[in-house]
Amino acid sequence: AQSVTQLDSQVPVFEEAPVELRCNYSSSVSVYLFWYVQYPNQGLQLLLKYLSGSTLVKGINGFEAEFNKSQTSFHLRKPSVHISDTAEYFCAVSDEKGGADGLTFGKGTHLIIQP
Amino acid sequence: ETGVTQSPTHLIKTRGQQVTLRCSSQSGHNTVSWYQQALGQGPQFIFQYYREEENGRGNFPPRFSGLQFPNYSSELNVNALELDDSALYLCASSSGSGGGYETQYFGPGTRLLVL
Numbered sequence: 043a044q045s046v047t048q049l050d051s052q053v054p055v056f057e058e059a060p061v062e063l064r065c066n067y068s069s070s071v072s073v074y075l076f077w078y079v080q081y082p083n084q085g086l087q088l089l090l091k092y093l094s095g096s097t098l099v100k101g102i103n104g105f106e107a108e109f110n111k112s113q114t115s116f117h118l119r120k121p122s123v124h125i126s127d128t129a130e131y132f133c134a135v136s137d138e139k140g141g142a143d144g145l146t147f148g149k150g151t152h153l154i155i156q157p
Numbered sequence: 158e159t160g161v162t163q164s165p166t167h168l169i170k171t172r173g174q175q176v177t178l179r180c181s182s183q184s185g186h187n188t189v190s191w192y193q194q195a196l197g198q199g200p201q202f203i204f205q206y207y208r209e210e211e212n213g214r215g216n217f218p219p220r221f222s223g224l225q226f227p228n229y230s231s232e233l234n235v236n237a238l239e240l241d242d243s244a245l246y247l248c249a250s251s252s253g254s255g256g257g258y259e260t261q262y263f264g265p266g267t268r269l270l271v272l
Contacts, residue, residue, distance in 0.1 A: 088261075137257050143213060145200070147201070149197075
């Protein structure tokens, strides 16, 4: 069974400052990793994903994440945030079994951008 | 290209009743998954359908059931509603056979309140 831990439930950041949202996972098999964003009263939108290859993954809206197998982490970063980045961010994991287990999500991190 | 749509957007039911939620997949997608997102939590995988057959299920009781139709739209049925079933129900579609590497595209969700 897989699990995802998002270490911070809330992260307040000033506008134009950098941010890192932390995600750790546990799994006994090789995994695929995803970051999704959820704006208020909306569904989830994919920011980026790691399947294989380069451990640094670039996504939409200037976000990037780095896969670290030894530390079982997949932290999300952005060098300069904007007010529009205020949202809930979810880290998720799946493996080659795919449909049998679906995506396993963390509890989310609420990113709060302060002007 | 039409994204994932869900209906209704909101629903209020009483304990013991039955409910049906509907989802239309993104054009060209033949796999659909359903997730339950309780307030303040990450989404939890309910089940996945591929070519009208259930090919994966999370830790949900049998009173949660589903269907996928030949046009790849889907229904989630919940019998004998309990107060804890109050949540946002998310539908997601993908273009493959449900592999863990596939990107899932989410709809806006149906918010169910059980009184």
